Amino acid sequence: MPEQCSPTPAGKHGTKTEVACEECGLFGFLRLLTVIDPQGERSEPLAGVLSRRTRIPKGETLYRHGQQLQAVYAVKSGAFKSYTLLDTGEEQVTSFHFPGELIGLDALKGNRHQYTVKALEDSSVCQLQFRELERSGVRLAEFREQMIKAMSEKIGEQSRLLLVSSRPSAEERLAAFVLNVSRRLEVRGFPSEAFRLAMSRQDIASYLGLAVETVSRMFKRFQAEGLLSVSGKQLRILNRTALQLLAKVRD
CATH class of the missing domain: 2.60.120.10 (Jelly Rolls)
Structure with missing residues (x-):
């Protein structure tokens, strides 16, 4: 049934x-x-x-x-x-x-x-x-x-x-990726400011065409600059406007 x-x-x-x-x-x-x-x-x-x-x-x-x-x-x-x-x-x-x-x-x-x-x-x-x-x-x-x-x-x-994935710099790609995930979750009624990234850093790197070390370094940089808060796979957007400017997109 x-x-x-x-x-x-x-x-x-x-x-x-x-x-x-x-x-x-x-x-x-x-x-x-x-x-x-x-x-x-x-x-x-x-x-x-x-x-x-x-x-x-x-x-x-x-x-x-x-x-x-x-x-x-x-x-x-x-x-x-x-x-x-x-x-x-x-x-x-x-x-x-x-x-x-x-x-x-x-x-x-x-x-x-x-x-x-x-x-x-x-x-x-x-x-x-x-x-x-x-x-x-x-x-x-x-x-x-x-x-x-x-x-x-x-x-x-x-x-x-x-x-x-076609953006020229690693920081643009990762910023645009985070905003894209946020938007897609919001459309379905999920929190868009704080969420869990189920994929591994390796999967993100593969998708964005970057080295996994670059992805890890960019996450640390975004956190140091106050754009994101990252704890394992838990992510919180702290400065959406700055991410949008970095990604050159309108969310």
């Missing part, structure tokens, strides 16, 4: 630990779809019916490069990274995924995933399996149309991320 959407639980000090269903990227178009029975009658919307919550332990792979499309996922809690393997066997991180964001849209064209996706911490996802959609009477063409709309939004986000 598919698990229904439930109220968002709170962590310590009342901080959200997972995204609310109505703030999830999957919920926005799912509610527009309806089941069509054999007589052609429309019944209740699918929201909360085909969405199944699955727990993904830290380090476990959600899907691999080249794997056939089985489902489209929405991050319920935790965080993930997408990456490809270089000829050297090293990981090249291409993006990060936070609560409420969709994963798996890369396989809509070609029906196979272009990246490998792995959990950065203990996480959970809701998923829509295509076979279940067909069995439920959903018109797959209608579903794909909604997915294309979601994909266009994802492309817009990827374009903004590309601007982050």
Whole structure:
């Protein structure tokens, strides 16, 4: 029996630990779809019916490069990274995924995933399996149309991320990266001034095209200059205006 959407639980000090269903990227178009029975009658919307919550332990792979499309996922809690393997066997991180964001849209064209996706911490996802959609009477063409709309939004986000990694200096890249994460968390109803970076310094370095030593040095510099407060993976923005000026962006 598919698990229904439930109220968002709170962590310590009342901080959200997972995204609310109505703030999830999957919920926005799912509610527009309806089941069509054999007589052609429309019944209740699918929201909360085909969405199944699955727990993904830290380090476990959600899907691999080249794997056939089985489902489209929405991050319920935790965080993930997408990456490809270089000829050297090293990981090249291409993006990060936070609560409420969709994963798996890369396989809509070609029906196979272009990246490998792995959990950065203990996480959970809701998923829509295509076979279940067909069995439920959903018109797959209608579903794909909604997915294309979601994909266009994802492309817009990827374009903004590309601007982050293409900035000329290390300090600009890291400042823009922190602001980008902050904005994406805020959109889904999470704190945007103080948050946890689930990814390692190595993952950040890979994504930004920097040496891990440079990333560590920049974090220390930002902290010394009063831009950020950093304790392990916990981060707090102390001077957003200065970060924006450094990144040359309007947040």
